[in-house]
Amino acid sequence: MKIGYARVSTTDQNLEPQIDALKEAGVEEENIYREFVSGAKTNRPEWNNCKRALREGDQLIIWKLDRLGRSIIELVTIADELNRRGVHLHSLTDAIDTTTAGGTLIFNVLAAVAQFERDIISERTKAGLKAARARGARGGRPPTLDATQVKLAQKMLEDPTVTMADVARLVGTSESTVRRALRKAEDPKVMAELEKLAKQRRAKAKGKRA
Secondary structure, three states: OEEEEEEEOOOOOOOHHHHHHHHHOOOOHHHEEEEEOOOOOOOOHHHHHHHHHOOOOOEEEEOOHHHOOOOHHHHHHHHHHHHHOOOEEEEOOOOEEOOOHHHHHHHHHHHHHHHHHHHHHHHHHHHHHHHHHHHOOOOOOOOOOOHHHHHHHHHHHOOOOOOHHHHHHHHOOOHHHHHHHHHHOOOHHHHHHHHHHHHHHHHHHHHHHO
16 A cells, blocks of 8 residues: 655645645555644654554655655664565655665665764764763753754764763753753653653552552
């Protein structure tokens, strides 16, 4: 089955060109998922619905790669997930179709570039942490993090060896400030952490009532 996903950042933008292209590619109207949200947002309800609808052997068709993600790392992560599930990806504008040998080759090249980017981020993160520890100073504590710092924190936390304390030390603030900023950005790692804490509190409260 062909499943389509179309996205624009706001309701003021026109989604119809993408819809028309998806239909022309053979996607039925009822199989097109429409999203009106920025690509920077990690919480995209229609994308989540689209993923749940995809089955092994299906083909996900999009108008352009940037409809799925804002970075090569994000795109390759999504493509890897689809590949593990046996779902093919076809980007109309970028002429990428993983049902073909050429399309698979292009995405393998992108995956190599993404891994290179991860390694560079990891090296810079470790170098920054080492320098911050050597200085032994935190500096001032801003009330929140700016967009660049939030993005840096998210990239750092992609490395499982980096802790929230490491991030706070590098950007010169507290762990609670980092968590608060990531929560506002709806970072999935922090949201999962908060949900786990909430469950623990509910279980504890239930035990007291019993």
